[in-house]
Amino acid sequence: MEGKEMKKIAMYWGAGCGGCDVSLLSLHEKILDLLEEAEIVFWPCAMDFKYEDLEKMKDGSIDIAFYNGAIRTEENEEIAKLLRKKSKILVAYGSCATEGCVIGLANLYSREEIFDTVYLKNETTKNEDGIIPSSNDLHLPEFLPHLKTLEQVVKVDAFIPGCPPPKPVLENALEALLQGKTEFGKSVALCDECPRKDSKPEKIEINKFYRWHEKEDNGDCFLAQGIICMGPATRAGCEAECISANIPCTGCMGAVPKVREQGISMLSALASILGDMDEEKEKEIIESLQDVVGTFYKYATAKLLPEGRLKDES
Amino acid sequence: MARRIGVFVCHCGINIAGTVDVERVARELEKQPGVVFATTYQYMCSDPGQNLIKQKIEEENLDAVVVAACSPAMHEETFRGVCREYFNEYRCEMANIREQCSWVHDGEEATEKAIKIVKATVEKLRDNEDLMPILVPVEKKCLIIGGGIAGIQAALDIADAGYKVILVEKEPSIGGRMAQLSETFPTLDCSQCILTPKMVAVARHPNIKLLTYSEVLEISGFVGNFHVKILKKPRYVDEDACTVCGDCEEVCPVIVANEFEMERKPRKAIYIPFPQAVPSTYTLDREACLGLAPLTCSQCKEVCEANAIDYDMQPKIIEEDVGAIIVATGYDLYDKNKLVEYGYGEDDDIITSLEFERMLSASGPTGGKIIKPSTGKEPKKVVFIQCAGSRDKQHMPYCSSICCMYTAKHALLYKHHVPDGEAYIFYIDIRATGKGYEEFIERVMEEERINYIRGKVAKIYRDGDKIVVCGVDTLTGRKVEVQADLVVLAMAIVGKEEAVKIAKKLKVAVDDGNFFKESHPKLKPVEALTRGIYFAGCAQAPKDIPSAVAQASAAASKVLSIFSKDKLEKDPLIAVVDEEHCSACGICVSVCPYGAMMKMENGKARCIEALCEGCGTCAAACPSSNIEMRNYKDEQIVKMVEVVI
Numbered sequence: 024m025e026g027k028e029m030k031k032i033a034m035y036w037g038a039g040c041g042g043c044d045v046s047l048l049s050l051h052e053k054i055l056d057l058l059e060e061a062e063i064v065f066w067p068c069a070m071d072f073k074y075e076d077l078e079k080m081k082d083g084s085i086d087i088a089f090y091n092g093a094i095r096t097e098e099n100e101e102i103a104k105l106l107r108k109k110s111k112i113l114v115a116y117g118s119c120a121t122e123g124c125v126i127g128l129a130n131l132y133s134r135e136e137i138f139d140t141v142y143l144k145n146e147t148t149k150n151e152d153g154i155i156p157s158s159n160d161l162h163l164p165e166f167l168p169h170l171k172t173l174e175q176v177v178k179v180d181a182f183i184p185g186c187p188p189p190k191p192v193l194e195n196a197l198e199a200l201l202q203g204k205t206e207f208g209k210s211v212a213l214c215d216e217c218p219r220k221d222s223k224p225e226k227i228e229i230n231k232f233y234r235w236h237e238k239e240d241n242g243d244c245f246l247a248q249g250i251i252c253m254g255p256a257t258r259a260g261c262e263a264e265c266i267s268a269n270i271p272c273t274g275c276m277g278a279v280p281k282v283r284e285q286g287i288s289m290l291s292a293l294a295s296i297l298g299d300m301d302e303e304k305e306k307e308i309i310e311s312l313q314d315v316v317g318t319f320y321k322y323a324t325a326k327l328l329p330e331g332r333l334k335d336e337s
Numbered sequence: 338m339a340r341r342i343g344v345f346v347c348h349c350g351i352n353i354a355g356t357v358d359v360e361r362v363a364r365e366l367e368k369q370p371g372v373v374f375a376t377t378y379q380y381m382c383s384d385p386g387q388n389l390i391k392q393k394i395e396e397e398n399l400d401a402v403v404v405a406a407c408s409p410a411m412h413e414e415t416f417r418g419v420c421r422e423y424f425n426e427y428r429c430e431m432a433n434i435r436e437q438c439s440w441v442h443d444g445e446e447a448t449e450k451a452i453k454i455v456k457a458t459v460e461k462l463r464d465n466e467d468l469m470p471i472l473v474p475v476e477k478k479c480l481i482i483g484g485g486i487a488g489i490q491a492a493l494d495i496a497d498a499g500y501k502v503i504l505v506e507k508e509p510s511i512g513g514r515m516a517q518l519s520e521t522f523p524t525l526d527c528s529q530c531i532l533t534p535k536m537v538a539v540a541r542h543p544n545i546k547l548l549t550y551s552e553v554l555e556i557s558g559f560v561g562n563f564h565v566k567i568l569k570k571p572r573y574v575d576e577d578a579c580t581v582c583g584d585c586e587e588v589c590p591v592i593v594a595n596e597f598e599m600e601r602k603p604r605k606a607i608y609i610p611f612p613q614a615v616p617s618t619y620t621l622d623r624e625a626c627l628g629l630a631p632l633t634c635s636q637c638k639e640v641c642e643a644n645a646i647d648y649d650m651q652p653k654i655i656e657e658d659v660g661a662i663i664v665a666t667g668y669d670l671y672d673k674n675k676l677v678e679y680g681y682g683e684d685d686d687i688i689t690s691l692e693f694e695r696m697l698s699a700s701g702p703t704g705g706k707i708i709k710p711s712t713g714k715e716p717k718k719v720v721f722i723q724c725a726g727s728r729d730k731q732h733m734p735y736c737s738s739i740c741c742m743y744t745a746k747h748a749l750l751y752k753h754h755v756p757d758g759e760a761y762i763f764y765i766d767i768r769a770t771g772k773g774y775e776e777f778i779e780r781v782m783e784e785e786r787i788n789y790i791r792g793k794v795a796k797i798y799r800d801g802d803k804i805v806v807c808g809v810d811t812l813t814g815r816k817v818e819v820q821a822d823l824v825v826l827a828m829a830i831v832g833k834e835e836a837v838k839i840a841k842k843l844k845v846a847v848d849d850g851n852f853f854k855e856s857h858p859k860l861k862p863v864e865a866l867t868r869g870i871y872f873a874g875c876a877q878a879p880k881d882i883p884s885a886v887a888q889a890s891a892a893a894s895k896v897l898s899i900f901s902k903d904k905l906e907k908d909p910l911i912a913v914v915d916e917e918h919c920s921a922c923g924i925c926v927s928v929c930p931y932g933a934m935m936k937m938e939n940g941k942a943r944c945i946e947a948l949c950e951g952c953g954t955c956a957a958a959c960p961s962s963n964i965e966m967r968n969y970k971d972e973q974i975v976k977m978v979e980v981v982i
């Protein structure tokens with residue numbers, strides 16, 4: 024690629040499921056276009072790079088660094104800081120890095136409770152000696168008291184939402200980033216691009232909540248069917264992939280830019296469209312909501328509770 | 338441009354200053370950025386108070402004003418009026434430190450809260466936009482629901498002033514309860530005689546469209562621009578063709594109870610409720626009729642020489658645009674079956690006051706004779722029980738206001754009919770506050786020698802031919818026991834049961850007795866909270882005919898004042914949708930209680946200015962935070978919260 028200045032890019036995998044790394048590959052042939060404009064200088068998951076390689080780079084020498092996954096260990100934190108130093112633009116890639124995602128729900132529990140469950144109480148765990156790995160025996164990076172988002176550790180220049188970022192979101196983000204833009208993505212909610220939007224009735228009213236399996240899907244807007252769909256409170260851009268597969272939106276793209284908090288927005292919208300009912304029925308319908316945090320704060324718990332759950336005062 | 342804000346703290350006599358340290362409020366506020374002047378005054382709303390504001394606006398070159406005083410519902414208009422001479426009136430805000438502070442808190446706490454309230458108002462004011470009122474056109478036509486004396490009076494007043502009226506009455510005739518009464522206290526004029534000329538005037542008035550046997554189905558819109566759908570039920574008789582010859586009634590084989598006669602007299606399936614009914618026509622009661630088809634009966638149709646009977650008549654939906662609405666749906670008596678303690682329903686000789694009215698009427702079930710229903714004989718001892726169901730925590734807690742008066746009337750008329758009879762009245766106290774009312778009671782007590790017994794009835798039971806009424810005369814402390822032939826219960830007055838449904842359609846409130854709730858119990862007694870809707874007569878509270886008529890004229894004058902302008906000014910504090918960022922989720926459209934959010938072709942929402950009441954429901958519900966309330970923008974609210982916490 025003579026004559027053309029190649030952008031140096033890096034990708035790192037913090038605490039996450041690995042889906043983000045795969046999502047970059049899911050660009051398919053588009054990734055070749057990317058490689059025409061950029062060279063990969065660090066991507067441990069895909070190629071052989073060592074931390075020393077990164078340490079050796081000049082500060083600010085990476086044009087765009089993508090960090091996927093959240094910050095759960097000392098090591099995650101260290102690399103986040105290192106990448107920050109080495110790069111011009113640091114991007115939180117995917118929901119974990121941006122908001123904490125599903126693994127951020129761990130902030131509802133203490134580190135001890137988590138270890139207890141994972142190493143001792145889990146039904147599929149066989150650990151007769153009750154061993155809990157610790158840094159005493161091995162040199163292991165410390166498991167931090169709480170999970171953090173990238174922004175809670177270092178300054179972040181851009182965010183790519185999604186769990187993992189869907190293809191259209193990614194293409195759009197990469198194009199913008201390669202042009203040096205850090206603001207991108209849609210700023211309306213998902214209903215805007217939802218294939219079911221025309222089936223909305225004039226007045227949406229909910230008198231009973233159904234979980235997905237409790238109701239035969241008639242193909243209409245999920246919300247109008249009484250099935251909680253986070254679409255109205257969730258940023259568009261994914262081209263409603265889930266809904267196209269007949270699955271209601273769970274909100275991985277996060278809130279639209281104007282909204283302060285996705286969960287509460289959706290809750291107040293839902294509360295507003297409940298049908299006419301007496302207090303008792305109201306209580307019943309509210310109690311029928313299973314797993315409120317997991318429904319409305321599935322992705323943003325860590326962002327909202329960086330210090331974990333407030334302990335009861337009693 | 339930074340605002341130059343003046344803060345004016347009102348003492349409201351001791352209403353505020355008695356609790357809140359108003360001086361300290363002013364001194365604290367002076368420290369707020371942007372506040373260039375703060376002071377206190379005895380009564381800000383007084384002329385000198387208003388002048389003080391004007392003077393300071395000029396001297397201090399103020400361009401925005403906060404008046405810390407009572408509720409904006411009281412004086413916002415006063416102070417905005419003062420500021421209007423100098424700058425846009427939306428740069429004037431009131432901070433309510435009376436209702437929301439001095440009246441509900443004490444001491445230091447009150448002063449602290451007052452300071453916070455005023456600071457928050459200053460923060461809000463900083464970002465207020467200059468606004469102009471929205472102008473909406475007025476449809477100069479009035480809908481009146483209910484054709485009792487109140488509805489009739491209001492209709493005549495408005496029609497006489499030259500405006501169109503649609504009068505909707507659900508029964509076959511207008512007239513309401515007054516048509517059922519015999520003579521009226523305190524002057525004892527014949528009720529029908531004074532009522533029927535007004536009913537005829539309604540029927541003849543070119544400006545009144547009378548829709549009887551009709552009900553309001555739907556109401557939408559807002560002051561000046563309501564849209565109503567009215568159902569005109571088929572009466573199967575052509576109102577104009579019917580000559581009221583009564584041939585049909587004669588041949589009709591079906592006999593049912595007559596509602597107008599409190600079910601104490603029969604009527605046929607084809608009937609006219611009373612001879613002076615307006616419109617003057619028979620009505621076929623479909624429920625009672627044998628079949629509405631030539632094969633099943635059709636005797637009435639065969640005898641009708643005027644050819645007025647039409648079995649194929651269909652319900653009609655009539656749509657009208659009106660600018661104002663008066664609700665005059667009147668009252669019912671409290672359900673007699675709920676008064677188990679008086680054994681009503683079980684005993685034929687215990688009747689309600691309205692049944693007694695019908696008995697007194699020459700056209701009533703007994704032809705004007707007072708009888709003991711079980712035997713048909715003249716009752717020689719009658720007990721009247723006041724407050725039956727009223728002023729009673731088990732039933733209706735309020736005073737029904739007219740029972741003392743009509744019971745006195747009943748006792749008097751009874752004595753006129755049965756001069757050798759004895760009348761007893763059990764009462765708690767006598768409330769006779771109208772003009773000439775006390776004199777009327779005195780006359781009844783003295784001239785007619787009615788036995789007034791102050792005390793509640795403890796027990797009623799039947800003993801052979803008699804009904805025994807036991808109680809204690811609390812004035813003498815003696816037990817009283819009367820062997821009565823007839824007992825008349827002055828039943829509590831309650832609002833119509835369907836008032837609740839009508840209220841829902843109108844988006845107005847009703848209170849415990851199903852009475853429509855006025856906007857202010859003293860200062861806005863005929864207005865609903867929703868503009869353009871008014872109440873008249875017993876629909877609002879129990880009252881006598883003179884009060885019902887006066888209230889009807891008051892409501893009419895309110896309507897006329899709306900009709901006196903071509904355009905109405907409307908508060909511009911409405912919802913605004915950022916259409917670009919609207920996802921068309923449809924939530925706001927679903928929640929707006931005024932139908933002001935409209936779904937556009939592309940599914941996105943748009944607020945119809947004229948319909949929006951600025952309630953903010955949509956803004957709270959929009960999951961995209963995409964709706965802003967004018968002068969209550971999110972940033973404003975956040976800033977207000979920040980200064981108070």
Ligand SMILES: Cc1cc2nc3c(=O)[nH]c(=O)nc-3n(C[C@H](O)[C@H](O)[C@H](O)COP(=O)(O)OP(=O)(O)OC[C@H]3O[C@@H](n4cnc5c(N)ncnc54)[C@H](O)[C@@H]3O)c2cc1C
Nearest residue numbers: 483485486487507513514521522666667668874875881882
């Ligand atoms: C026993 C008794 C004796 C009385 N004697 C006297 C007296 O001597 N002097 C005196 O001053 N007052 C007397 N009153 C009080 C008097 O009856 C009332 O003040 C008066 O009738 C009130 O008139 P109104 O128009 O408010 O209500 P109403 O007379 O109740 O008229 C309401 C009308 O609205 C109609 N309506 C109701 N709902 C609807 C609907 N949904 N759609 C359309 N139309 C509807 C009804 O059919 C009715 O025609 C007496 C009351 C009682 C109970």
Ligand code: SF4
Nearest residue numbers: 214217244245252254
């Ligand atoms: S609520 Fe869900 S299903 Fe309904 S239109 Fe919005 S995104 Fe689609």
Ligand code: SF4
Nearest residue numbers: 929949950952953955
């Ligand atoms: S503020 Fe919103 S919900 Fe309230 S009347 Fe206006 S449009 Fe309707």
Ligand code: SF4
Nearest residue numbers: 919920922923925959
């Ligand atoms: S609630 Fe908000 S996003 Fe949804 S249709 Fe209304 S304005 Fe648009």
